Amino acid sequence: xxxxxxxxxxxxxxxxxRRRRVWVLPLLALLLAAAFVLALAVGxxxxxxxxxxxxxxxxxxxxxxxxxxxLRLPRAIAAAACGGLLALAGALMQIxxxxxxxxxxxxxxxxxxxxxxxxxxxxxxxxxxxxxSAFAGALAAMALVFGLAHGAGSRTPTRLLLTxxxxxxxxxxxxxxxxxxxNEQSLRGMLFWLMGDASTASRPGVAAIVLIAGLLACAxxxxxxxxxxxxxxxxxxxGVPVARLRLVVYLLASALTAVAVTTVGSVGFVxxxxxxxxxxxxxxxxxxxxxxxxxxxxxxxxxxxxxxxTVIAPAQLPVGVLTAxxGVPVFLFxxxxxx
Amino acid sequence: MTAGHASLVARGVDVSVAxxxxxxxxxxxxxxxxxxxxVGRNGIGKSTLxxxxxxxxxxxxxxxxxxxxAPGAWPxxxxxxxRALLPQSHEDHFASxxxxxxxxxxxxxxxxxxxxxxxxxxxxxxxxxAVSLRGRELREVRSLSGGERQRVAIAALLAQQAPLCxxxxxxxxxxxxxxxxxxxxxxRLAREQGRAVVAVLHDLNQVLRFADRALLLTGAGAWLCGPxxxxxxxxxxxxxxxHPLKELRDEGRRYFVPAQEGNERRx
Numbered sequence: 001x002x003x004x005x006x007x008x009x010x011x012x013x014x015x016x017x018r019r020r021r022v023w024v025l026p027l028l029a030l031l032l033a034a035a036f037v038l039a040l041a042v043g044x045x046x047x048x049x050x051x052x053x054x055x056x057x058x059x060x061x062x063x064x065x066x067x068x069x070x071l072r073l074p075r076a077i078a079a080a081a082c083g084g085l086l087a088l089a090g091a092l093m094q095i096x097x098x099x100x101x102x103x104x105x106x107x108x109x110x111x112x113x114x115x116x117x118x119x120x121x122x123x124x125x126x127x128x129x130x131x132x133s134a135f136a137g138a139l140a141a142m143a144l145v146f147g148l149a150h151g152a153g154s155r156t157p158t159r160l161l162l163t164x165x166x167x168x169x170x171x172x173x174x175x176x177x178x179x180x181x182x183n184e185q186s187l188r189g190m191l192f193w194l195m196g197d198a199s200t201a202s203r204p205g206v207a208a209i210v211l212i213a214g215l216l217a218c219a220x221x222x223x224x225x226x227x228x229x230x231x232x233x234x235x236x237x238x239g240v241p242v243a244r245l246r247l248v249v250y251l252l253a254s255a256l257t258a259v260a261v262t263t264v265g266s267v268g269f270v271x272x273x274x275x276x277x278x279x280x281x282x283x284x285x286x287x288x289x290x291x292x293x294x295x296x297x298x299x300x301x302x303x304x305x306x307x308x309x310t311v312i313a314p315a316q317l318p319v320g321v322l323t324a325x326x327g328v329p330v331f332l333f334x335x336x337x338x339x
Numbered sequence: 340m341t342a343g344h345a346s347l348v349a350r351g352v353d354v355s356v357a358x359x360x361x362x363x364x365x366x367x368x369x370x371x372x373x374x375x376x377x378v379g380r381n382g383i384g385k386s387t388l389x390x391x392x393x394x395x396x397x398x399x400x401x402x403x404x405x406x407x408x409a410p411g412a413w414p415x416x417x418x419x420x421x422r423a424l425l426p427q428s429h430e431d432h433f434a435s436x437x438x439x440x441x442x443x444x445x446x447x448x449x450x451x452x453x454x455x456x457x458x459x460x461x462x463x464x465x466x467x468x469a470v471s472l473r474g475r476e477l478r479e480v481r482s483l484s485g486g487e488r489q490r491v492a493i494a495a496l497l498a499q500q501a502p503l504c505x506x507x508x509x510x511x512x513x514x515x516x517x518x519x520x521x522x523x524x525x526x527r528l529a530r531e532q533g534r535a536v537v538a539v540l541h542d543l544n545q546v547l548r549f550a551d552r553a554l555l556l557t558g559a560g561a562w563l564c565g566p567x568x569x570x571x572x573x574x575x576x577x578x579x580x581x582h583p584l585k586e587l588r589d590e591g592r593r594y595f596v597p598a599q600e601g602n603e604r605r606x
Contacts, residue, residue: 098432220451227446231430236395238499239419239447284433287454 087297090271111171112141196320
């Protein structure tokens, strides 16, 4: 029957995914480790390799050791964990909306967190309450989007996206309102929070644990998620419990985003750019894409945060500004190259 | 043709969309080893009936049994191993290679913690060979033409290796040679491997040539089911398609062509 296509036999990468996983993930882990070392070593007080080694082996590295242990290490953990959280959440949202341009911000989750955080700052509450308020804001926005998008019909990606955009716009207006009525002293803190800032992160360990838990939760779902990217009907036909999986993914992505924005504030572009870059470079298999996005997002935000506190030292930039400045040109370049 | 066991049984099935009954009281048995064609005008409920048979939607009345159980009573993966459906349209939201797209059909056969094995890849390549797309494994699906994309979807369905294949307009966008090739392939799968094939078809002459039985939806919920030669008669077809059809004979085969005169429209 094969008269027209005399198949010129192309070598087929039979174990393509397996081979990629073997080198891509260790490579990204190495990149993250290098970013970590850099984050600990550079800053206004120089820390030498010897100091770092002494610290790692449990010795006393004096003043440099104290700076690393109490300032740079928690901050580095916070930046890396939140970068991973945002990238993973972005990748999940892109599956959920079946749109490579979706990210946690589009769905209004970080907008809700911002309203919560700024309200707390407006009333001058303590930092623990501020985090709680930001988290509650993120979850409230999530519940609002999810509840409204559910409606009478099905929870289609378009409905979710539109509802997210509207909720996001509403949150933007609320943020502007709070900024307008806030007093001078709290305004600067609010702006830094809105632009994303890792310097005030108080519980970096929580973010790291949530990231690892999120990755573990995704592992058994990855192939089902691959099918979800091909449409609900296809996934349903091939035995994926679509409605339940969509709910799980939305809750997971929302929780990851809420923890990230609560820890470092509104850092944009990581959730959008990182999964996109990974997809362009290594394909859209979620078994590789999800862990690779988490590792690359962690490395990216860590490097960005290191740059944010060193480029105009002793002053500090909000890290969100840097991620946007780095992310936009890289994104545009890759989009153009792969057209 | 050997009449195998009943793969799919529909009893008194009503199919309705938004309260409007499309088919009423459909009784149907699809047996292993046969190809059943569903024919009828646009919008008469062919796809909706197919989705109901696949267990994607519940019948408004009556029951559907797939290998003795309601589709919803099978565990989702188990159901996917037993019946495959070729949808009318295909969405590609993200970039994907032809091979990865076909491997999707292997999903119900692979355990939750396992990856596609070499055997799965071999099955996918075999499926691609069956639709004459071997050699294009690494092409990006979105760069293919509509007809090639349809053949990739057919390959994915073949890779699923389900004993019951439900095909919604499998040859609509294909070139004539691939139309014949595809229908010949499914007729052989039925005959040689004992698969049960249900296909929505538009070309009555293809139905005559490849199908064993036909289900003709004539509108207002009415239907007619039986061996192709009994169901496909000029008079009933002319009424069902609202256009007079003429029967021709050539070398013992029957053909239907639209009649030239009496261009009566539906009243």
